[in-house]
Amino acid sequence: ALVLAASWITRAKPADVTATFEIQHLGEAKSAFQRAADDAGTQLVQCRLLAAFIEQNYPFMQSLQVARDIGVWGRTIGSFSFALGLGFLLLASGRRWQRRGDFASALRAIELAAALFEGLQAPVASADAAMEEAELLAAGWESMQGIHALQRAFDAYAAAISAMGLPQPGYLAAWQELRGRLAQTGALLLAWGAGRPAFDRTRQRLLELSILPGMSS
Known part of the structure; x- marks a missing residue:
């Protein structure tokens, strides 16, 4: 439910409203998934956080490492197909930024997807x-x-x-x-x-x- 709430905020908020509330909901969702030992859910939230961090100008090198870690998770102890889908979710985020005319943010989203695919060895x-x-x-x-x-x-x-x-x-x-x-x-x-x-x-x-x-x- 918390992930859905964050998704609704992403779709409904105006372009000039920051992602603060989305990040807050996603943080709560991540904690809930971790308590439930739901690794896939945790990785989903991590991926959504990466997309939100682009908007908030979080340290990008750190985000790249998180993306690679998602890929490594999918290749080793997790689900390859699930992690692959998360990478394509990041690519879709890049296209969203491109439609807004923010090519720099779109490029960062693509680079995050590339880092995930690198860790996944896809x-x-x-x-x-x-x-x-x-x-x-x-x-x-x-x-x-x-x-x-x-x-x-x-x-x-x-x-x-x-x-x-x-x-x-x-x-x-x-x-x-x-x-x-x-x-x-x-x-x-x-x-x-x-x-x-x-x-x-x-x-x-x-x-x-x-x-x-x-x-x-």
């Missing part, structure tokens, strides 16, 4: 976070700002699809989805990296993975 999700970072940088400033993030996303998608090998019936849909993400990321790199080393490197990798079958090397 390479495809890490690539998704890098892709969102690249798109945010391009939207907020200029496309060249996002090339390094886009390159990280491309490399991670390429490594993941190489590790999967040839598509099998059991995961054909996942393979096709990943291939589509790689193609999209590669197309953006080709467009943004024209005339730069990134162009030739990306083109060659796409050829190796048969993403550009109509082109010759």
Whole structure:
């Protein structure tokens, strides 16, 4: 109930009202989950607190470590899928900040998600976070700002699809989805990296993975 109350405050409060009351409710919820020995609930509240701390300008390096710890929890003693969902919740928080026009806060939310995925050791999700970072940088400033993030996303998608090998019936849909993400990321790199080393490197990798079958090397 306390988490729901905090969620309602998040949705209902005007943009210029601080997150103080939300943080208070979440702190109470965290204590309740800890008393009940509910680790998943505690991690949920931690994630929500991270999103609220962005607004209150809490020490960011400390928040990054908390995000990594959530990922480590999911990879070791907790639930991988649950922690993965919390990372995507942080990405959604970043999109919310972007819609408000606060690109700096949106970038911090994406960085928190990336830290969580790093602790979780979820390479495809890490690539998704890098892709969102690249798109945010391009939207907020200029496309060249996002090339390094886009390159990280491309490399991670390429490594993941190489590790999967040839598509099998059991995961054909996942393979096709990943291939589509790689193609999209590669197309953006080709467009943004024209005339730069990134162009030739990306083109060659796409050829190796048969993403550009109509082109010759």
